[in-house]
Structure formats: structure tokens, C-alpha cells
Amino acid sequence: MTENPHETNRTEATDDERAETTAADVLRERDIDPVTMQVIGGELDTIAQEMGYKLIRSSYSSIIRESEDMGAGIFTTDCRELCESDSTPMHVGSLIGYLDGMYETFEERGVDREDVINEGDVFIHNHPHYGASHSPDIAVAVPIFYEGEHIAWAANTAHHLDIGSATPGLAIDLEDMYAEGSLFRATKVYEEGERVDGIWDFIEDNVRTPREVIGDLQAQISSCNVGKDRYLDLVEKYGLEEIQHAGEALMDYAEALLRNEIRTIPDGTYYAEDYLDDDGRNRDVPLKIAAEVTVDGSDITVDMSKSADQTPTGYNIPFHGSTDVCIYFTIRSLLMDTFVRDEYLPQNSGTFAPVHPKARPGCMFNPTPPTSAFARINQVDKMSDLIIKALADAIPERVCAGTCGQVYFVSYGGTNDAGEYWVYLEVNEGSYGGRPGADGLDAVDALVHNTKNRPVEDIELSHPMRLERYGLREDGHGAGRTRGGHGIVRESRFLTDAVMTMEGDGNSYRPHGLFGGGEGTHGDLQHIKADGEVLDLHSKESGYKFEADDRVLIKTASGGGYGDPHERPADTVYEDYLDGLVSATDARDEYGVVIEDGTLDTAATAELRGE
Incomplete structure (x- = not known):
């Protein structure tokens, strides 16, 4: 089984010693002033945020500019994260994983990293079997040198509109990784400050949207250069030794904080499973997703090995770069939510060290080459959902019911009158499940990717599409003491012929309820022809064709309910009725709330509920 790669980068402390180390102990052992550590930590965080803002504001494509499908940070030379932008967790x-994959590439090529990494170099990397989250997410990495020494990396990654795959923008039904499009392994686009024209020409010649792809890569390079300059400013301000010392302390501090939280979970093994619709080719074969979570003192292991075997299509998940990252982030979100904590919580590699991802080689969460792993977002969404479900009985106060652990990530494309391609990527928001103290959030993206929606005006100005309808679903949710959130309904009309690839899931399965709460609603996808004929579509479609004036209708899942629906205040159910989120019939059948002629009948409700 593949293990946590970050354990090899830790200090010499034993597991037992780390398990007993508190955050206060870290400060004493590292001999660092807590104020200094937090000040430097804050400055590092600001660098990552500025890198993110630079990329968002200077990018060409809406998937980065509007949806913010990107991330940035500063990393040590041994591939540990010092800080991260507050954007897409994945x-x-x-x-x-990208940096580790670059180092692995150097080793396979028989070159010494000290010889190949030079000041002024810029690398790109996106190989799914060498640490990339998946191939459309191209990373840019810039080495940071100080007085001739390589001291750190400034790096970012972003989802690109197109990499020349079998279908425009996104791809699912692929034979192997070579069908994914352009794959780069530690490829230099600048060498010692000089532009490598041949690589730029290759990219421009092999993607459908060269203006946007080239522009976005240039924006990524600018972002990394900002990170490099700001980090060097810190080094000049505090000295290299002090910055590196503070970085180690911040990672040890973050690790100690997370270990303290893991200790609050009762030791044991927890399990949850569910299914995804299919792999995009074999329509009658659902895919099992199974999460086995083991808590042992201050360590937590998440093993995905009981999940389905790798698929023959691109519907797989790279272990390093996607499976492990989703596990790290889900555990950190459950136990170290910055919104509900007052103390300083560094977001760095220290939060990964106590978490141990596993997946057997050959399962869909750890595919082996040359298997394609292009389409992976639904699997990591569902994996996160199941980790939360597995731990529900152990930490009920920290979990929510089933989210839209499936999402409809879609690419639309076509050609204009000049024969040039247009490609538009769209992440359709879902919803969260009910929580201990609040309803599930409506119309939000899944936690692990956290992308934003694109303004309607921008879509219609940029592409031959018109948005006919966009709002909350009003046809059900998971009933509970706190209800599930509502997904969205979106209906788009094409003004010209177009092609769609849909990387979706959830047409067959519903978000789960917790502690007596009801299941949410499943998703739906339909093709509405210009003549009114309606065709039901699979949750995954590759290169599906639309004609001018056809429409596509998308309904994303609504979340599961948390707790007994009869414990939900009748007045709150009535408010949902007035908002169009629950019918009078469902209010009676699911909540035991009687609404007659549009009015809440409190006496009949009390009788029905047996109060």
C-alpha cells in the first residue's frame, strides 16, 4: 500500500515523542518566541495570499479568474509546504506531490537536482502518475535562490481550459494516460532566465485555446515570481537561518495542534461505503467507494483499499496529488476549522504528518500506469463525504449529513465563425448536509474544491450560450432536525452547435442522512431539444453533441438531513414552506407539520407529532 510521503521529511523525534508533544512544548523545544513565530507565519500566509490574488487577477480563463480553481504557496527544498493560499484546497x-514528482523525474533521468535546478528556471509539471492532481491542473514551480543557494520553491497550480485531450476541455472515456493530452514532467519553460521557445510553441500548437492557456501560464509565472520576491524580502528582513527556523517551528506547531485534536477521537476503526454511478463507459456497473478510518492515539489512517478496482476509462484518481490531499484536507477541516477556533492555526505540512493515507495499487484511488486519471473530482468529493460519515458516531458534534458528494463538472465547446475553438468550464454548485446546529448550506461547491460560480453576464458575453434558468432546486431535500441544503437547477441554451463533456455523478445515489435524518435528492441531467423533446442523459457524457437552440438542464443533489425531522421547529418548517423549499404534503409526511390553506395549524401539528 502507498503510505504518507511526508513522514520521511520529519525531524528525528519518534512517534511516541511526537504523540506526547503539545503546542507549548514545540515552542520550548524549538527555542522560538511565540510572537516571532506567529509574525513570520502571518507574513508567510500573506505571501501565499498575494500569489493567489496575482494569479486570479491576471489570468485569462474564467475557471481561474472567476471560479478561482487554483492554489499557491511557498515550499521547502525537500517538498514541504510552508504556507498556502486560501483558495481551492485540492x-x-x-x-x-508535484514537487516530489519532479524530483522523481530527475532521478529517473539520471540527473542531479543540484545540476538541473538553476536560478532563473521555471518548470511546468502535470503528469498524473508523478504527483499531479490530474493533468488539466498544470503546476508552475520557480526555485528561490539566495546567495547562490537553492532555499525554497514558489509554486502554484491551476486548472487549464484545454490540454489537447480527446474531447474539448474535459475527458472521461479515455483508453490510457496518453489520450489525456499534453503531459509535462519537470519541463523547463524558462532556463536561467531565457524563454524556451520550443516548449511554448509546442503548447500553442497542441491546445484548442492557445490564447487562454498561454496567458494563464504566464499569469502563473508572474504569481510565482511575486512569491519568490516576497520570500526573499523576508529573508533579508529576518535572516535565512531565522526564517528556516521559524518554518520548522510552524510545521511542528501545526502538527502538535492536530495531534491534540486526533487524541480526542476514541481509538478504533470506523467504516463507511457508498457508490458512484459508473465509469463513463460501463453504464450498468456501479463503483464502490469505501473509507476505512483508524484512529490510534494521535495518528489517523484513512484506507481506501476496499474501493473498486481502477477503471478502464479516465475515471480514476492519482494517489499522490489527489487521494492523499483530499484525506489530509478532510481531516484538517473536521478537527482544525479556523472559523471556530481563536488561536493561530498554521496551514502547512505539519497538518499532514499525523494523517496516513493508504490505497492498494490498482484500485481507483491508486491507479497504475498507463491508466488514465483525468476525471477525478467526483471520487474525491465522495471520499471526503464518506470519511465524515465514518467518523459521525465518534464525533457527532463535528460532522454533517451527506453532502452533494457528487458534482456536475462540465465543459462546453465549439468553433466560432473564424474556425477558432471556444471552451467553457463550469462547476455546478451542490449543497451540504444538515449540521448539528444549522441547516446545510444551499448552492455551494463541495468542500474539497471550493470553487466559485461564474457570473451569468460574463458567460453570455464570452460564449454563444444563454442562461435560461438558474436558481435553487425546490423539489426536495433531506429532512431532519436540521435539513439538507438545496442544490441548484441550471438551464442553458446553445446559440450554435456545441459539444459537451460532463464529468458528473449522482444520478443514481442520494446524499445520506444522519441520526434519523432523511436522504437528499439525486442529481439529474437532461437534453431538451429545440422541438421540446426531452432526453435523459447519463451523469457522464463524452463529446455529447447539441444543435443550435437546444438546451441542457442540470439539477445538482440536495443534501441529507441531520437528526429526527419531528424535532425541527414547526415554525422553521413553515418558513421553508413559504420559501418554496418544502411542499405542504412533504411538511406533513416528513416533518409532521400540518399546513392547511397556506397557514400553519399548530394544534393539528402537535396532535400529529404526538406532543
């Missing part, structure tokens, strides 16, 4: 922790 894009930050994954950069460790």
Missing part, C-alpha cells in the same frame, strides 16, 4: 496540498 490545489495547494497537491503541490507537494
Whole structure:
């Protein structure tokens, strides 16, 4: 089984010693002033945020500019994360895998990294079997030198509109990784400050949207250069030794904080499983997803080995860069939520050290080459959902019911009158499940990728599409003491012929309820022809064709409920009725709340509920 790669980068402390180390102990052992550590930590965080803002504001494509499908940070030379931008979680922790994959590439090529990494170099990397989250996410890495010594990396990654894959933008039904498009392994686009024209020409000639792809890569390089300059400013301000010492302390401090939280979970093994619709080719074969979570003192292991075998299509998940990153982030979110904590919580590799991802080689969470691993977002969404479900009985106050652990990530494309391609990527928001003290959030993206929606005006100005309808679903949710959130309904009309690739899931399975709460609603996808004929579509479609004036209708899942629905205040159910989120019939059947002629009948409700 593949293990946590970050354990090899830790200090000499034993597991037992780390298990007993508190955050206060770290400060004493590292002999660092807590104020100094936090000040430097804050400055590092600011660098990562500025890198993210630079990339977002200077990018060409809407998937970065509007949806913020990107991440950035500063990393040590041995591939540990010092800080991260507050953007898409899957894009930050994954950069460790990218850098590890670059080093692995150097080793395979028989070159010494000290010889191949030079001041002024810029690398790109996106190989799914060498640490990339998946191939459309191209990383840019810039080495940071100080007085001739390589001291750190400034790196970012972002989802690109197109990499020349079998279908425009996204791809699912692929034979192997070579069908994914352009794969780069530690490829220099600048060498010692000089532009490598041949690589730029290759990229421009092999993607459908060269203006956007080239522009976004240039924006990524600018972002990394900002990170490099700001980090060197810190080194000049505090001295290299002090900055490196503070970085180690911050990682040890973050590790100690997370270990303290893991100790609050009762030791044991917890398990949850569910299914995904299919692999995009074999429509009658559902895919099992199984999460086995083992807590042992201050360590937690998440093993995905009981999940389905790797698929013959691109519907697989790279272990390093996606599976492990999702596990790290889900555990950190459950136990170290910065929103509900007052103390300083560094977001760095220290939070990965107590978490041990596993997946047997050959399962869909650890595919072997040359298997394609292009389409992976639904699997990591569902994996996160199941980790939370597995731990529900152990930490009920920290979990939520089933989220839209499936998402409809879609690419639309076509050609304009000049024969030039247009490609538009769209992440359709889902919802969260009910929580201990609040309803599930409506119309939000899944936690692990956290992308934003694109303004309607921008879509219609940039592409031959019109948005006919966009709002909350009003046809059900998971009933509970706190209800599930509502997904969205989106109906788009094509003004010209177009092709769609849908990387979706959840047409067959519903978000789960917890502690007596009801299941949420499943997703739906339909093709509405210009003449009104309606065709039901699979959750995954590769290169599906639309004609001008056809429409596509997408309904994302609504979350599961948390707790007994009869414990939900009748007035709150009535408010949902007034908002169009629950019918009078469902209010009675699911909540035991009687609404007659649009009015809440409190006496009949009390009788029905047996109060």
C-alpha cells in the first residue's frame, strides 16, 4: 500500500515523542518566541495570499479568474509546504506531490537536482502518475535562490481550459494516460532566465485555446515570481537561518495542534461505503467507494483499499496529488476549522504528518500506469463525504449529513465563425448536509474544491450560450432536525452547435442522512431539444453533441438531513414552506407539520407529532 510521503521529511523525534508533544512544548523545544513565530507565519500566509490574488487577477480563463480553481504557496527544498493560499484546497496540498514528482523525474533521468535546478528556471509539471492532481491542473514551480543557494520553491497550480485531450476541455472515456493530452514532467519553460521557445510553441500548437492557456501560464509565472520576491524580502528582513527556523517551528506547531485534536477521537476503526454511478463507459456497473478510518492515539489512517478496482476509462484518481490531499484536507477541516477556533492555526505540512493515507495499487484511488486519471473530482468529493460519515458516531458534534458528494463538472465547446475553438468550464454548485446546529448550506461547491460560480453576464458575453434558468432546486431535500441544503437547477441554451463533456455523478445515489435524518435528492441531467423533446442523459457524457437552440438542464443533489425531522421547529418548517423549499404534503409526511390553506395549524401539528 502507498503510505504518507511526508513522514520521511520529519525531524528525528519518534512517534511516541511526537504523540506526547503539545503546542507549548514545540515552542520550548524549538527555542522560538511565540510572537516571532506567529509574525513570520502571518507574513508567510500573506505571501501565499498575494500569489493567489496575482494569479486570479491576471489570468485569462474564467475557471481561474472567476471560479478561482487554483492554489499557491511557498515550499521547502525537500517538498514541504510552508504556507498556502486560501483558495481551492485540492490545489495547494497537491503541490507537494508535484514537487516530489519532479524530483522523481530527475532521478529517473539520471540527473542531479543540484545540476538541473538553476536560478532563473521555471518548470511546468502535470503528469498524473508523478504527483499531479490530474493533468488539466498544470503546476508552475520557480526555485528561490539566495546567495547562490537553492532555499525554497514558489509554486502554484491551476486548472487549464484545454490540454489537447480527446474531447474539448474535459475527458472521461479515455483508453490510457496518453489520450489525456499534453503531459509535462519537470519541463523547463524558462532556463536561467531565457524563454524556451520550443516548449511554448509546442503548447500553442497542441491546445484548442492557445490564447487562454498561454496567458494563464504566464499569469502563473508572474504569481510565482511575486512569491519568490516576497520570500526573499523576508529573508533579508529576518535572516535565512531565522526564517528556516521559524518554518520548522510552524510545521511542528501545526502538527502538535492536530495531534491534540486526533487524541480526542476514541481509538478504533470506523467504516463507511457508498457508490458512484459508473465509469463513463460501463453504464450498468456501479463503483464502490469505501473509507476505512483508524484512529490510534494521535495518528489517523484513512484506507481506501476496499474501493473498486481502477477503471478502464479516465475515471480514476492519482494517489499522490489527489487521494492523499483530499484525506489530509478532510481531516484538517473536521478537527482544525479556523472559523471556530481563536488561536493561530498554521496551514502547512505539519497538518499532514499525523494523517496516513493508504490505497492498494490498482484500485481507483491508486491507479497504475498507463491508466488514465483525468476525471477525478467526483471520487474525491465522495471520499471526503464518506470519511465524515465514518467518523459521525465518534464525533457527532463535528460532522454533517451527506453532502452533494457528487458534482456536475462540465465543459462546453465549439468553433466560432473564424474556425477558432471556444471552451467553457463550469462547476455546478451542490449543497451540504444538515449540521448539528444549522441547516446545510444551499448552492455551494463541495468542500474539497471550493470553487466559485461564474457570473451569468460574463458567460453570455464570452460564449454563444444563454442562461435560461438558474436558481435553487425546490423539489426536495433531506429532512431532519436540521435539513439538507438545496442544490441548484441550471438551464442553458446553445446559440450554435456545441459539444459537451460532463464529468458528473449522482444520478443514481442520494446524499445520506444522519441520526434519523432523511436522504437528499439525486442529481439529474437532461437534453431538451429545440422541438421540446426531452432526453435523459447519463451523469457522464463524452463529446455529447447539441444543435443550435437546444438546451441542457442540470439539477445538482440536495443534501441529507441531520437528526429526527419531528424535532425541527414547526415554525422553521413553515418558513421553508413559504420559501418554496418544502411542499405542504412533504411538511406533513416528513416533518409532521400540518399546513392547511397556506397557514400553519399548530394544534393539528402537535396532535400529529404526538406532543
